[in-house]
Structure formats: C-alpha cells, structure tokens
Amino acid sequence: MADYLYMMESRLSPEQHKGVALVTDAARAHEMNVYLVGGGIRDMISGYNIRDLDFAVQGNPLRMVRDLEKAGAVIHWINEELKSMGVLLPGNMRAEIVMTRTEKYDKPGRPPEVHQATISEDLRRRDFTVNAMALSLNPGSRGLLLDPANGVADVEAKLIRVLHNYAFLEEPSRLIRATRFCARFHWTIEERTQARHNTAIENKYIENISDESRGREIEQMAYEDDPLAIMRAFEKEGWLRVLHPRWSVAKIDTSGLADLLKTRAILADFGYPTDPAPAILYFLTGNMPESDRKELQKLIPNKALVEKWRALEDEAKELAHKLTSKEAATPSLTWKLLDKYRPEAILFLAVTARQQVVRQKLKNFLSKWRQVKAKIPLPEMLEMRITPELEEYPIVAEHVFYMLIDGRSKSELKKFLKQFEPPPPPPPPPPPVKRGRKAEPPPPAPAAPEVKGKGKKGKKGEPQIVSTTAPAAPAGKGGKGAPSPAPAKGKKAEPPKPAKRTAPAKPAAKKPAKKPAKKKR
Secondary structure (H helix, E strand, O other): OHHHHHHHHHHOOHHHHHHHHHHHHHHHHOOOOEEEEOHHHHHHHHOOOOOOEEEEEOOOHHHHHHHHHHOOOEEEEEEOOOOEEEEEEOOOEEEEEEEOEEEEOOOOOOOOEEEEOOHHHHHHOOOEHHHOOEEEOOOOOOOOEEOOOOHHHHHHHOEEOEOOOOHHHHOOHHHHHHHHHHHHHOOEEOHHHHHHHHHHHHOOHHHHOOHHHHHHHHHHHOOOOOHHHHHHHHHHHOHHHHHOOOOOHHHOOHHHHHHHHHHHHHHHHOOOOOOOHHHHHHHHOOOOOHHHHHHHHHHOOOHHHHHHHHHHHHHHHHHHHHHOOHHHOOHHHHHHHHHOOOHHHHHHHHHHOOOHHHHHHHHHHHHHHHHHHHOOOOHHHHHOOOOOOOOOHHHHHHHHHHHHHOOOOHHHHHHHHHOOOOOOOOOOOOOOOOOOOOOOOOOOOOOOOEEOOOOOOOOOOOOOEEOOOOOOOOEOHHHOEOOOOOOOOOOOOOOOOOOOOOOOOOOOOOOOOOOOOOOOO
16 A cells, blocks of 8 residues: 555656645545546556556546536536546646446447446456556555456556457457557457457447447547647557548658657757647648548547647747747847746747747757746846845846847846845854863963052162062071972962061161270370
8 A cells, every 4th residue: 555655656756746726625625535547547557658547436527527616626527327537637637537437338339328436446447457446545545456366466467358258249449449559568468359359340349330430439549648649540450540531641741740749859858848739639630621631620529639739830930920020129029928828829830930040049948048037146237246146136037038039248247146146144143152171261461560659768769579478488507598398298288378468567767876985195
C-alpha cells in the first residue's frame, strides 16, 4: 500500500497532483468514494508518460460539476446515460470521471444497459487487464491498489489480455484499441486474446462499432506521442477505413506533422506547455478534402477539441497580421502580444508561417527571449540587493526583461534599478565572548609616590617624598638590613602592608648655648 502511494506521489507531475486533489475534494464534499483507474495506473506502473487521468466515483459524478467549475476546471462533454464526463483540469490536464457501473449488452455495438455498482464490479467490466486496476484516494485506504484481474503481472510481462470471452463481441472498438496499445507500448497480444481477436476479425465484429466509439478512437490519436506510427498500424490492420472510408496514411501531411512534434519538444524544454492535439488532427487530415474533415469532426464527442481544430487557420492568419503591424514594432511589444494568445495558435503558426518576419519573431519568442528571461535576476540586481524577496520584484524583473530584449544599455539598466535599491542592512552584532580559559588580568600599575605637604624639607621649597612601601627592617650588624623571612611552602606570600602614616615630628627645641668657660689665669 505504501509502495503504490509513494509511486503516485513520485510519478505524477505537480499539475496532476493538483488535479487529483481537486477531484478528491469534490467527491468528498458529496460523500462519494473516488478511485484513480484505467490508463493512469497502467502508465504509472509501466513507467510510461502519464498522458491523462481517469477517475471512478461510487455515485453520480455529475453532482460534482459545479464544484469542479468553481475550482477552474472546464467540462468538455457529459454523457447523461453513462453518468460520465470529460474534464480539462487546471494546468491543461485532461481527465475523465465516470460512475462505477456494470454493463449488459443486448446486441453487439449497441449502448449497454447500465447499473450503478461497486468499484470491484466496475473493474471486471473493463476492456483489458492492464486497465482493470484502481488506486484508492479515500482517507481510510489511500494508496490501496485493487487488481482483481492481476493486471500488474501483465504490465510487467508487456501483454494485452482481455477480461472475458465476449470482450470483442460486446464492444468491437476494443479491436482498434488493442492495436493502438501494441503500437504505442510495443507490447504483444496474449495468445488466447490473439485467438479471440482473429475470430472477431473473421466474423466482422467491427461492423457493429458505434459512431461514438469511432469518434473516441479518432480523438485518441490526437494525444499520441507518435501518431504517425499509430496511423500506420491502423492502416495495416484495416482500421483506418473503419474510422473513415477515405482516410489513409497518404492523406497525412507528414512534413508538417514532423515539424509540429519537433517544435512541441523544444517548447517543452523551455517550460512552455502546449496542447498539440488540434494541430495534430489538422496535419493527420492535411491532404483530405474539407468535406471529409467535417465528417470526422462530427464523430468526435469532444466538441471543445473540434472547435479549436476549426479555429486554427483563422487564428493563425489574425496573429500573423498583427505581428507585421505596429502592435509588434519592438521586441517588448511583440512579447506582450504573443503572451496573450493561446499557445496552440502560436505553435501552429510557428510551423505554418511563410513570412520571414513572422517566423523570426516567433522563433525569438519561443527560444531566444526565454533564454534572456532565465538570466534574471542580473548580477547588477544582486549587487543592489534587488532579490525576489522584495515586494516590487515581479514588476522590476518584468521591466528589466523588456529593457534587455529591446537592447537597452547597462547604464540605462543601472539607472532604472537604482530607484528600487533598498537601504543598506544594519551592521552585524558584536561577536559573542568565546568560552574557555579566562584571560589573566593585566598587572596593576605601580602606585604613584605620595607627596607630603608637610615634613622635612630637602632643598628649600621641595616637599619631602614619603614612600608607600613597607618600612625597612632594622639594621643589623654592619648596618645592613635583616633579610625578609621566606614564605612557608604551600602558602602564598602575603603582600607587604603599606606603611602607617605618622604625623611629622616636631622640631626639637633649641638648647641654650653654653657660656664659654673663663680661662684661668
């Protein structure tokens, strides 16, 4: 369970993750269980590119229409009988949401009798084992894989296997679908399935195919990575004439299709998403008469796709005219003009344009100018601390981009950026005191000698200087002072005590001089 949950989280793109979350939340709002089913699970396990998402809901998914539209999804088609719909999720992600059901066919190729069912019953009515798997998106069992027909083993073995003996009789379009899967994945049809496939061809089951099924197979070719290979496989099996009696590989504009697929790959490398399906259908029917094209368009149930297909040429002509007018006089004006148009119209014009000016502007828009945009922020912006964290950065970056593609000088760029330069940051705080040995305090400065205002005077007018050190020891023999006793071991020597200040001695009273003795005569 955890493995498949991790596989889903790692294999889906960010846009697909958002689409899964959107459908899951809409189903929970109506208290319905929802599962990821069909081709999305098959491609996830096999490692192929996940082209679209299929969901099965235990309940009526048409109740979710308002919730999906409020979240930005576009409803392309709705089938009231089967309780299913085709949706374009935000991020240009195609999805199909169906009700879990059982099907009972009264006659081959006719619409079946439908009843609501559980997810297990729904998986048993599907076409092939590799498409009969479901991954739970519900809170209590999220990531749980349901695989009643052991489809994982057939994916690993690269086999196409039907679920029951009457698969091709009940729905003849499965004959075309089996050929499409073999051509796309380079898989083989399982032995017993191949025997039933051959029997269905001999008994001409394909004649019972419905127009809706034909239209869905035509639409599926528009989303193939290599539609030319699919068309060749269909022509080999005779399915092209089933889809339209006058359709063949010779009616394909192969050079235009090759240029389209090459341009689409270049745009994908630059992160410019496009939906090439309308243009692919245009080139697949490039050499067909307009009347035959209209017949094919009537069969396709996705009318939004048909409208885009029909509008391609008119949009391309309008855009080419604007690119040669004053609306695109400068590179920045050209970018603003093209940025408003649908990517599909730009992709189609890039392949079909004949005017050199138009081709060059489209080439710059699709490649050269995008490389310039990738260099922002410029080194000058980083030096001035103009980074994405600033509130006005998007406006500044956009204006700088326009100045760059218009060929403005560096001095003009710096002058423009100067007005958005933020004030310098405050100085950093002082470094913290490092922990470790405490630094020894510096030795104390020697005390200044104290000057006595009174006392004995040396020379006239000079005060006597009295030392603040301890008094000298009494002189011993020879007039030398006695040595100081050495301090005992283990004890610190005590500093000498300062000498006590004593009052200056009073001058001794003068004795009267003795009278000289009289000499005896």
